[in-house]
Amino acid sequence: MLVDAHCHLDYPEFADDRDRIVESCREQGIERIVIPGVRAATWSRVAQTVAGNPALYYCLGTHPWYVDEHEDGDLERLRERLVDRSSQCVAIGECGLDRLHGELDRQMPWFEAQVDLAKSLKMPLVVHSVRTNDEVGAVLRKKAFDERVLIHGFSGSPEQARALVDTGCLLGIGGVITYARARKTRRAVTEVPLECLVLETDAPDMPPEGVAKGENTPLNILAVFKALCDIRPEPEARIAEQLLANVNRLYGW
Incomplete structure (x- = not known):
């Protein structure tokens, strides 16, 4: 069983094909x-996209x-939605x-x-970090944040990976590792503990x-998984088992 921990399936690009993609994922062992x-x-669109489908979950942020299209009142709106969240809202x-x-x-x-x-x-927390891994880590330390954190789309160096992992973060691993030229990130992914990858x-x-x-579609999680197995030393079954445990821990399943 594999899980796509971060996919914008609500986007209009999927409007005509969403149900077929989700069913194809299920057939291929991509359960969530x-x-x-x-x-x-x-x-609202995100919440409506997952409604009634036990394979789909969502976050709000x-x-x-x-940020420039928002007002301070939107933070209170976000809090209200999260306080009243359904069981399908996981971060x-x-x-x-x-x-x-x-x-x-x-x-x-x-x-x-x-x-x-998120702390309250x-x-x-699902975090977008582009050339700001040091700043993200500093904020998490300053806030003494002790909940689970996913650094989405990690593409940094081994040193950055270790620093984030030491802060308690999980690293989101995606299509970048399928490219041989992404040597820095591929090396980072082989050097951190398997327990830190999603x-x-x-x-x-x-x-x-x-x-x-x-x-790109969530079906391509299979290509990411294969690329990870190609560069990690552990057997494929062990990798699959640990990845599932990691994402379950992240999202509280």
Whole structure:
């Protein structure tokens, strides 16, 4: 059994094909898919996407790319939704920091507020971090955050991986490791404990090798899993077993 821990299945790209993809995933042993919310305007859409389907789960948060379209009242709206969340809502996120998109001084208050919210509600946190792994780690340490954390789409160095793992984070591993040229990240993934890794596709983004941009689906978690097995020393069955235990621990299943 595999789990796609981070997939934007609510996006319009999947509107005509979503049910078929979820059924194909089930047939291939991909039993669960987690859909992160990224902005207040789509929180309802995310919740509606999973409704009635026991294979789908979701998170709610404010992504750093979209902080400028929000108001302070949206944080209270987020809190209200999370307090009244269904059992299919498993984390806060996608939130975080991105040095390549927008201004960190605008993103930071929203990230810190969501860390505080996750701590008060004792919920896991799904974090977007682009060239800000040091800043993310510093915030988590400053806040003494002791709930589970997924660093989504990790593509850093072995040193960054170890620093995040030492902070208690799990690393989301996706299509990047299917590329031989991603030597730094592939080496990082082999050097951290297997207990710290979670698989994800970030579909329709972050496609594995051989998949066109924008055409990624959660079915490609199989390609990510194969790439991980190719570079890890453990037997495939052991890797699959531990990955399932990791994502279960992350999302409280």
